[in-house]
Amino acid sequence: MFKQTFTDLTxxxxxxxxxxxxxxESVICDADGVLWHFSKAIDGAVETFNYLKTSGRKTxxxxxxxxxxxQEMADKAKDFGIEIEKSSVLTSSFSCANFLAVxxxxxxxFVMGEKGVHAExxxxxxxxxxxxxxxxxxxxxxxxxxxxxxxxGAVIVGRDEGFNMAKLVRTGSYLLNPDIIFLGxxxxxxxxxxxxxVMVGAGATLAAMKAFTGRSPLVLGKPNPWMAxxxxxxxAIKPETTLMVGDTLQTDMxxxxxxxxxxxxxxxxxxxxxxVQQIIEEGDPKKKVLVPDTYLPSLGxxxxxxx
Amino acid sequence: MFKQTFTDLTxxxxxxxxxxxxxxESVICDADGVLWHFSKAIDGAVETFNYLKTSGRKTxxxxxxxxxxxQEMADKAKDFGIEIEKSSVLTSSFSCANFLAVxxxxxxxFVMGEKGVHAExxxxxxxxxxxxxxxxxxxxxxxxxxxxxxxxGAVIVGRDEGFNMAKLVRTGSYLLNPDIIFLGxxxxxxxxxxxxxVMVGAGATLAAMKAFTGRSPLVLGKPNPWMAxxxxxxxAIKPETTLMVGDTLQTDMxxxxxxxxxxxxxxxxxxxxxxVQQIIEEGDPKKKVLVPDTYLPSLGxxxxxxx
Numbered sequence: 001m002f003k004q005t006f007t008d009l010t011x012x013x014x015x016x017x018x019x020x021x022x023x024x025e026s027v028i029c030d031a032d033g034v035l036w037h038f039s040k041a042i043d044g045a046v047e048t049f050n051y052l053k054t055s056g057r058k059t060x061x062x063x064x065x066x067x068x069x070x071q072e073m074a075d076k077a078k079d080f081g082i083e084i085e086k087s088s089v090l091t092s093s094f095s096c097a098n099f100l101a102v103x104x105x106x107x108x109x110f111v112m113g114e115k116g117v118h119a120e121x122x123x124x125x126x127x128x129x130x131x132x133x134x135x136x137x138x139x140x141x142x143x144x145x146x147x148x149x150x151x152x153g154a155v156i157v158g159r160d161e162g163f164n165m166a167k168l169v170r171t172g173s174y175l176l177n178p179d180i181i182f183l184g185x186x187x188x189x190x191x192x193x194x195x196x197x198v199m200v201g202a203g204a205t206l207a208a209m210k211a212f213t214g215r216s217p218l219v220l221g222k223p224n225p226w227m228a229x230x231x232x233x234x235x236a237i238k239p240e241t242t243l244m245v246g247d248t249l250q251t252d253m254x255x256x257x258x259x260x261x262x263x264x265x266x267x268x269x270x271x272x273x274x275x276v277q278q279i280i281e282e283g284d285p286k287k288k289v290l291v292p293d294t295y296l297p298s299l300g301x302x303x304x305x306x307x
Numbered sequence: 308m309f310k311q312t313f314t315d316l317t318x319x320x321x322x323x324x325x326x327x328x329x330x331x332e333s334v335i336c337d338a339d340g341v342l343w344h345f346s347k348a349i350d351g352a353v354e355t356f357n358y359l360k361t362s363g364r365k366t367x368x369x370x371x372x373x374x375x376x377x378q379e380m381a382d383k384a385k386d387f388g389i390e391i392e393k394s395s396v397l398t399s400s401f402s403c404a405n406f407l408a409v410x411x412x413x414x415x416x417f418v419m420g421e422k423g424v425h426a427e428x429x430x431x432x433x434x435x436x437x438x439x440x441x442x443x444x445x446x447x448x449x450x451x452x453x454x455x456x457x458x459x460g461a462v463i464v465g466r467d468e469g470f471n472m473a474k475l476v477r478t479g480s481y482l483l484n485p486d487i488i489f490l491g492x493x494x495x496x497x498x499x500x501x502x503x504x505v506m507v508g509a510g511a512t513l514a515a516m517k518a519f520t521g522r523s524p525l526v527l528g529k530p531n532p533w534m535a536x537x538x539x540x541x542x543a544i545k546p547e548t549t550l551m552v553g554d555t556l557q558t559d560m561x562x563x564x565x566x567x568x569x570x571x572x573x574x575x576x577x578x579x580x581x582x583v584q585q586i587i588e589e590g591d592p593k594k595k596v597l598v599p600d601t602y603l604p605s606l607g608x609x610x611x612x613x614x
Contacts, residue, residue: 209511211511
């Protein structure tokens with residue numbers, strides 16, 4: 001229903017929206033831009049999320065944020081008043097750790113990223129190495145003297161505020177060995193934070209690593225459907241009765257399409273309805289996967305159709 | 308003559324090579340990999356370069372190295388015994404400075420790169436700003452508090468061993484203003500230094516900047532024919548009687564093709580004859596510009612045809 005039609009739910013008869021909503025047994029919400037902005041909950045989001053649960057639906061939070069663990073994400077949500085357990089949270093760092101665990105990976109994982117990645121690896125019994133050095137001598141000397149751990153079998157690159165040239169060289173040097181698995185947490189390169197200000201995401205460091213090594217990472221965050229595999233494989237959710245709520249086209253809406261979920265775009269985050277209209281007008285068939293099924297200004301706007 | 312045929316000059320009759328050589332009034336040599344490796348001259352290169360000059364040809368050195376000035380490059384060459392003046396040296400940093408000077412650029416240039424870029428800008432009367440900070444607070448705070456100089460009208464990104472997240476954010480933030488000119492020194496992302504070791508070049512940081520800002524730089528080093536414009540525009544050289552000697556396909560050989568020079572690949576640097584053969588066998592017409600006209604194992608091998 002409404003497949004890639006970008007249907008504005010506020011313009012439909014309430015009964016029609018209620019009928020559509022009744023088809024969902026599970027709802028997966030992106031975190032930042034849907035439930036909250038950094039440390040501020042988005043109006044009505046908490047109430048709506050909790051009501052979805054109370055009404056008998058399975059509710060999940062999914063995020064490409066690799067800085068914190070699933071437990072920390074659940075704790076953050078609980079601080080806002082959201083009812084959620086760790087087991088209902090999926091993050092890109094867990095996705096990477098889970099990928100290696102499923103492969104029964106026995107070597108060490110070298111991480112250029114945030115602590116969430118290390119913590120999730122540890123919880124799944126995978127030994128991880130961290131890089132925190134700086135380039136304190138000429139690069140030529142640094143590279144010549146560089147010692148690499150022969151037990152490293154995978155490299156994971158995520159968002160890293162401490163990214164520098166020494167880290168680029170060391171991480172890239174591991175990747176020159178084609179036997180080493182190359183994983184990325186997500187492709188987001190820039191996060192607008194308003195006032196024409198932009199924060200750097202993992203995609204920028206991955207681009208540098210790709211140019212340096214000629215290798216492309218397997219990116220395990222959204223829109224890779226691997227992110228949802230723990231829920232789909234275990235039978236916790238069925239794609240056809242699952243709704244994905246998100247604020248970004250390249251990650252959330254693309255992810256929903258990749259997973260066979262229905263999708264709801266909310267206007268409280270990164271992308272705007274204008275951007276969706278542009279994609280529709282362009283008519284590029286490759287971009288069709290980015291077009292949301294439905295639209296609401298925010299998650300809070302869903303509540304009126306639920307009560 | 309020999310246009311994109313990858314002719315091995317050692318396999319031709321000497322008289323034929325001598326005749327070919329007699330058509331050149333000017334010879335332009337790449338530096339690293341052709342004349343020297345870091346601090347070691349390549350066998351026979353100095354003698355050959357000097358003989359080319361003694362025999363009445365105009366000789367030049369061209370390099371994408373933006374770390375040093377033209378004068379420093381000339382001094383380095385002189386230390387090896389090469390006869391050359393600053394006015395016969397072209398570098399990618401000079402190329403960037405010259406581009407802005409020709410445009411009569413009146414604002415400030417913001418540089419994320421090495422000191423050669425600043426020095427060349429200064430010599431052409433262009434005020435430059437340098438960034439040397441580190442990210443010492445959470446990125447969110449750093450970005451929110453970031454102050455940008457409104458007089459900056461151009462950003463130049465080159466190889467920078469001190470590259471870090473704060474520099475990426477500040478430089479990228481200037482580039483969010485589409486009126487600011489975005490220049491890059493060169494696209495080389497990796498420099499093999501033997502023993503499976505690789506140094507990082509400007510291309511890797513440019514890739515991060517491109518992913519972060521969505522903007523592509525105008526890259527003014529080789530293979531951009533702009534590099535040769537001071538020589539061509541002034542009439543110092545004529546393309547049809549100029550030979551370019553280089554060791555890289557993507558930069559040197561592509562540059563020669565872009566400029567209408569004849570090209571000689573030497574095997575003493577980055578690329579190998581095997582890589583050229585692969586390109587020829589693939590038969591991709593887009594890659595034809597990378598195929599050298601002629602080949603010799605090193606510049607020193609040219610001497611026997613000259614004497």
